[in-house]
Amino acid sequence: MTPALPAARYGKLGNLDRVLVPSGHVDAAPPDPPGAQQLDWTGGSGTSRRFAGGDNDTKYHITLDLTQPLLDKAGNTVPMNACRKIYMVFAPRFEATEEELEDGCFLASGVTASDTVWTVDDTSKLTGGRYFIGLPTSEERVRLVSVDSATQITVERGYQGSAAGSWPSGTRMKKVSPVSGFSSDVEWSCTVSNIAVSGDASLKVGGGAARIEESDSRCKFTGFWESYKYGAGWPSQWWSMGHSKRTVTGQVTVRYNYASAHDLYLGTFLSTDAGEIAVSVDGDAATTHNLYLDEYGGTTANLRLRSGVSAGTHTVTITASGGYLYFDYLWPLEPQDVPDPPQEYSDVSLAIDFDTDHGYKKPPAWHLWQLQKLGFKGHADVYMGVFWNNKRRRVGATYPEVDPIVWTKKRASLDGEAG
Numbered sequence: 001m002t003p004a005l006p007a008a009r010y011g012k013l014g015n016l017d018r019v020l021v022p023s024g025h026v027d028a029a030p031p032d033p034p035g036a037q038q039l040d041w042t043g044g045s046g047t048s049r050r051f052a053g054g055d056n057d058t059k060y061h062i063t064l065d066l067t068q069p070l071l072d073k074a075g076n077t078v079p080m081n082a083c084r085k086i087y088m089v090f091a092p093r094f095e096a097t098e099e100e101l102e103d104g105c106f107l108a109s110g111v112t113a114s115d116t117v118w119t120v121d122d123t124s125k126l127t128g129g130r131y132f133i134g135l136p137t138s139e140e141r142v143r144l145v146s147v148d149s150a151t152q153i154t155v156e157r158g159y160q161g162s163a164a165g166s167w168p169s170g171t172r173m174k175k176v177s178p179v180s181g182f183s184s185d186v187e188w189s190c191t192v193s194n195i196a197v198s199g200d201a202s203l204k205v206g207g208g209a210a211r212i213e214e215s216d217s218r219c220k221f222t223g224f225w226e227s228y229k230y231g232a233g234w235p236s237q238w239w240s241m242g243h244s245k246r247t248v249t250g251q252v253t254v255r256y257n258y259a260s261a262h263d264l265y266l267g268t269f270l271s272t273d274a275g276e277i278a279v280s281v282d283g284d285a286a287t288t289h290n291l292y293l294d295e296y297g298g299t300t301a302n303l304r305l306r307s308g309v310s311a312g313t314h315t316v317t318i319t320a321s322g323g324y325l326y327f328d329y330l331w332p333l334e335p336q337d338v339p340d341p342p343q344e345y346s347d348v349s350l351a352i353d354f355d356t357d358h359g360y361k362k363p364p365a366w367h368l369w370q371l372q373k374l375g376f377k378g379h380a381d382v383y384m385g386v387f388w389n390n391k392r393r394r395v396g397a398t399y400p401e402v403d404p405i406v407w408t409k410k411r412a413s414l415d416g417e418a419g
Contacts, residue, residue, distance in 0.1 A: 062088075067199070103127050104174030108151060113164040116145075117154050120173070123147045130159060133173045140165050142173065206333030211267065212256055213329050214245045223250030225327075235271050235298050244328045247320050248275070257313040258332045264306040264316065267328035271298025275323025279305045281316050291325065302331070341375030349378035 064086075070078045105120040128144050140163060143156040157164040212218060228234055228244045245252075264281070268274075270293035278286040289303060305316070309332070316330060352367055353359050359367075371380060 100175035104131065104172055105153075107133075107167060107169050107171045107173070110166070110168045110171075112166045113157065116157060117148070117152065118173075119152055121151065123150055123153055126153070131155075131173045131175060132177045133167055133171055134165065134178050136178055138165065139177060139179050140167075203338055204335035205338050206263075206265075206331070207336055209258065209262070209332050209334065211240060211329040211331045212254060213241050213243075214252075214327050215241070215243060216254075218254055218256055219327075219330075220253045221245070221247075221250060222252075223247055225250050235273070236269055236300060238300055240267055240329050244269075244326055246324050246326045248324055249320060250325070251317065251319045252327055253318075254316045254330050255313065256316075256330070256332065258309075258311060260311045260334055262309050262311075262332045262334045263304055264309050264314075265331040265333055266303045266305050266318070267331060268301055268303055269298055269324075269326035269328070270295075270301045271324075273324050274298075275325065276321055277325050278319045278321070279316065281306055281309065282314055286317075286319075292323065300328070338373060341373055344375040344377060347378045349376040349380040350374075351381040351383055353383045 066080060070080060070083070072078050103125055105122050105126060108119040108121050111118055126144060126147060131142050131144060132139050133142060134140050140157070141159040143159045145154040145156055147153055225245045225247045228237075228239060228246075230237060234244075234246075266277075266279075268291060270291050272292065272294055274291035274293070277289050277291065279289060280286040287305070289305070291301075291303075293299065318325065318327070349371060367380075371377075
């Protein structure tokens with residue numbers, strides 16, 4: 001009988017449980033003394049027995065205390081009001097490693113980077129598709145084109161953008177990467193439940209104040225500024241009203257009037273070529289804001305410069321340094337609760353494009369909330385997309401079926417014969 005598992009969990013994260021291999025004891029062979037026993041790993045049983053189990057029903061309770069200092073990967077403190085997105089990443093390592101270790105062969109002779117016909121020791125275990133070949137420090141992906149004989153195969157070199165290499169005799173071609181130790185993505189699932197947010201979780205939106213665009217006469221620019229032109233190498237074309245300005249060392253001063261207390265926002269762009277800005281309101285001590293963002297392509301942003309600005313006339317001065325300042329607009333906003341939709345439409349909705357940023361990077365509840373607040377209650381068209389695969393698994397569902405019946409009808413031809 002297999003003894004009960006200990007209470008302790010195994011694995012680096014303590015999440016490995018109940019992994020076993022069925023085998024038995026046999027009498028040991030010499031030179032072990034008579035009566036000694038050993039595990040049966042030979043004679044076909046050891047090579048054919050695979051580990052089984054590995055299930056894990058552990059439940060985790062995760063608490064994120066957003067009142068504590070948030071550190072980046074370099075150990076620097078990141079202000080919470082600078083956070084634009086927080087997400088959790090689940091990275092399971094469920095791999096069919098036993099099968100994948102068996103699926104492969106050894107080179108019987110070395111190959112150069114241009115060889116596509118390989119001599120190997122045994123092709124009987126090959127199932128086809130993508131394979132890895134290489135060392136723990138470098139590897140090449142190849143695609144099995146054909147099995148030519150028991151000891152010869154034809155492959156496609158440099159598969160999936162990898163670099164073709166020269167590999168000596170004895171190098172193994174296998175499904176498992178020699179660098180990472182696993183081969184591919186796998187299907188898995190988890191349940192996330194009992195999400196609760198404590199503290200001030202209220203959502204506020206701005207009022208109906210108009211943006212002060214960079215083309216507004218109230219914006220006074222000093223120093224060298226560039227105006228946006230399509231195709232001129234700017235990182236984005238999605239600017240408010242279709243235009244913007246940028247500078248590296250320039251300054252912009254905006255004098256405006258707002259009738260009530262408000263927060264003040266800057267419409268800008270965060271990217272790797274952006275620098276810092278010093279912001280002063282009515283001559284107060286300047287605050288520094290870092291516009292650098294190491295994220296693919298960068299992103300437009302609505303950056304809060306001040307909160308609780310009093311009603312009346314104000315002068316804002318923004319000075320750039322150390323990189324680009326993209327000045328799109330200045331926006332005084334009065335925080336308020338999310339309003340109800342001004343009108344509801346029972347038969348109108350929007351189309352959601354799954355394979356672009358606004359679709360596949362957002363949870364379904366986010367889309368539903370947006371539609372509800374816009375008053376759209378009709379059927380939503382969810383376009384599945386062509387750039388990213390929106391996977392679905394049919395669980396307990398059925399598809400409608402129909403058996404078509406084809407009817408034929410004779411017709412009269414021009415010469416009077418039936419056609």
